[in-house]
Amino acid sequence: MQSTPSTDEKSIHAAFQLNHHNDKSKGFTLDVDITLPGKGITAVFGHSGSGKTTLLRCIAGLENPSHGHFTINGDTWQNDSIFIPTHKRSLGYVFQEASLFSHLTAEGNLNYARKRSDKRVSTDLYNLAIDIMGIQDILQHYPHQLSGGERQRVAIARAILIQPRLLLLDEPLASLDHARKQEILPYLERLGSTLDIPIVFVSHSIDEVARLADYTVVLNKGSVMAHGTLTDVFSRIDLPFGFGDDTGVVLQGEVSERDPEWHLSRIAFSGGELWVRDRGDDLHQSVRVRILAKDVSLALTPNENSSILNKLEAQVTDIGPDSDEAMSLIRLKVGSEYIIARLTRRSVAHLELTLGKTVWAQIKSVAIAR
Amino acid sequence: MTFTEADISAIWLTLRLATTVTLLLLVIGTPIAWWLARTRSFWKAPVAAIVALPLVLPPTVLGFYLLIVMGPSGFIGQITHSLGLGTLPFTFWGLVIASVFYSMPFVVQPIQNSMEAIGTRPLEAAATLRAGPLDSFFTVVIPLAKPGFITASILGFAHTVGEFGIVLMIGGNIPDETRVISVQIYDHVEALEFSQAHSLSGAMVIFSFSVLLCLYWFQRKHSAFTPRAIHSSAKD
Structure with a gap:
């Protein structure tokens, strides 16, 4: 020493x-x-x-x-x-x-x-x-x-x-x-x-x-x-090298509300809020959530007629190739955080996604990592 | 089966010789075995070959050279002479030295084999647990190589008991000093005392058979119990 x-x-x-x-x-x-x-x-x-x-x-x-x-x-x-x-x-x-x-x-x-x-x-x-x-x-x-x-x-x-x-x-x-x-x-x-x-x-x-x-x-x-x-x-x-199906972001947040009626918790992070299934965490407990890119789809308008609970307004900051030739990875800025969406290249063309464009990220599932 | 007084004294002398040689060889052979097991030096093969020489050389060759080296004009002889010890040939200690050389491979090789079988992982684990080289040698290597030490002791002892040629070359035939069992049997046969030769020879056969039987039983029991800590060190 x-x-x-x-x-x-x-x-x-x-x-x-x-x-x-x-x-x-x-x-x-x-x-x-x-x-x-x-x-x-x-x-x-x-x-x-x-x-x-x-x-x-x-x-x-x-x-x-x-x-x-x-x-x-x-x-x-x-x-x-x-x-x-x-x-x-x-x-x-x-x-x-x-x-x-x-x-x-x-x-x-x-x-x-x-x-x-x-x-x-x-x-x-x-x-x-x-x-x-x-x-x-x-x-x-x-x-x-x-x-x-x-x-x-x-x-x-x-x-x-x-x-x-x-x-x-x-x-x-x-x-x-x-x-x-x-x-x-x-x-x-x-x-x-x-x-x-x-x-x-x-x-x-x-x-x-x-x-x-x-x-x-x-x-x-x-x-x-x-x-x-x-x-x-x-x-x-x-x-x-891509993470493939496991590509996805990790966000740090804290439990800001618990909804006993629907057994959901609201997680606040610096980019917004997410509803997740209530695990029994205490209010204000800090949690880490993981959002996989394959669970994120994009829409140009906030689609109210959807089962998807979590919709976040986001800006496209990056579009890159995926290890799969049919797919693209879209990096989105939500508040001060980023999430990644994995879409087919055809959808990217169809939605005419360009850098800076504002979209709605629809998040099909959020997993609490910790 | 009856033994004369001379037979009994030959048996005691043999046991004394074999015990002394085995203990000495465990002390001398362990570091040699450890070095051979670990080194990547160029000298590994030459040293291993020298240790193994007695396996193939006629005992007379080894005895001849030792006789010269330990004799009055030999290198060792001059040292022992100047130390006031006289010369070693035809003494008990001369016999001990010759036997140490002659039985060396029977002790070094089993120890070396079991040390090699330990692999590097337990030593690395010991190092990450603050055990220095000497500490891990005594607390990890020796316990894990225990089967090798037991085999080495048995073989070293038994092989020394069974020596003949080198004893004749170095020790001669001096009662209570160098006349071991094998020489005693030779004397009986020379003197046509066949019943005495039978007794001692029979005892030797029984002894050797029992020793080997114990050894193989032991090895069988331990083949299922050799160090488990051997894993190929998976490089990632």
């Missing part, structure tokens, strides 16, 4: 250049230079083979890049003259597949971390970690007696107990089935809000990213295609 942490430097700077000359891959180059927020959850997103895991391994000091710079909130872990080895970096790491020690029970694995923790582990924290991950009943089991999901939850608890200044998660949910994912996701959300440390997680699932991340880095073939807040990145239509 080079310098003392200072609170006004809450940021992470990561720059790595690395060439892999594997016999199986034709050679892979990672070349990134990004600054990330020093708090909250950052998602590193990309297709498989985009270098997500390699980037995370570079941050952890598990790779040997030809050039590497890493500072976190004022501490330098790596630069041209410094290379702090992994075991001296204040990080927690959850590997893609279970990495529990097979000769130790779940509890033994937790104690391995507890003994080596950066700070003394209080009984409260120990119990909290076990509690958050719901692993009370399996502490005496050996890893080979646990299911994939259980092993991963133990691994996450183990990483928490080391009390790191940075938590790295490499597709922590990849080996789990859908039901188990739904079960762990809330735990991960809680992790972000309970632990006051930055979390960087790797994912190829848009749903996970939309739900968990505050900040997003999009990687493609080893380079950074886009990075920014989740809302910004998800409202771009110019990324070189």
Whole structure:
């Protein structure tokens, strides 16, 4: 650890250049230079083979890049003259597949971390970690007696107990089935809000990213295609690879009204209001909603004779191609926010959509991501 | 099956030799096995070949060279002489040194194999849990390689008990000093004491068979229990 942490430097700077000359891959180059927020959850997103895991391994000091710079909130872990080895970096790491020690029970694995923790582990924290991950009943089991999901939850608890200044998660949910994912996701959300440390997680699932991340880095073939807040990145239509059917924006809002008669909640965001099904959220609770581009259709007039609940007045700011040749992506400005509509190119021509034109966005469905 | 006093003393000497050699080999062989398991150095193949030499060399060849090196004008001989230890050939410790070389591959190879089977993932996990290299070696590598250590101990011990050629070259035939079971049997046969030879030989057959049986039982039990933490490290 080079310098003392200072609170006004809450940021992470990561720059790595690395060439892999594997016999199986034709050679892979990672070349990134990004600054990330020093708090909250950052998602590193990309297709498989985009270098997500390699980037995370570079941050952890598990790779040997030809050039590497890493500072976190004022501490330098790596630069041209410094290379702090992994075991001296204040990080927690959850590997893609279970990495529990097979000769130790779940509890033994937790104690391995507890003994080596950066700070003394209080009984409260120990119990909290076990509690958050719901692993009370399996502490005496050996890893080979646990299911994939259980092993991963133990691994996450183990990483928490080391009390790191940075938590790295490499597709922590990849080996789990859908039901188990739904079960762990809330735990991960809680992790972000309970632990006051930055979390960087790797994912190829848009749903996970939309739900968990505050900040997003999009990687493609080893380079950074886009990075920014989740809302910004998800409202771009110019990324070189489309999200396909999953293209859609994420908006941050808050519950402004609850309508018990129709079981609906009104969500206010800076661009207007949206009605969603009432999930039982409290008034003024902040929520994150996701609007998929395929669920947005456009009309030139506010059509009152329609079942569609949410209609927003919007301005066309961008028209771009979709990965599907028949489709176009339309970026619309609603207040200070953006939404994306995915229309056939024929409809674009038919409506004579041009930049700056005012339209009515009819939103067929809004999902609450969080 | 009866043993003469000389037989019993040969048996004790053999057990003492085999125990000493096994313990020494676990201490010397473990770092060698670890280095061989992890290194990508050019020297890996040459070192592995040297360790494996006793598997193919006649014991007389190894014994011959050791005799020269440890003899009064040899390199080791001069060192031991100047230390006031005399020369090592035809002593118990000379025999120990020869046996360490001769049984080396039987200890190094099983340990190396089980260390290689651990893979890199548990070590990386240990590093992310603040375990330094030495810490993770003792808390992760050794426990996970335990089956290899057990196999190595059994094979190292049994192989030392079964030595003959190298004992004759280096140790000769000195009661209580270098006259181990195999030499004792040879003496009995030379003297046409077949019933004595039968007793000792029979005991050796039973011993060796039991050891190997235990070993294979152990390995069978552990083949289903070898480190689970081995996963191909999926590069993304």
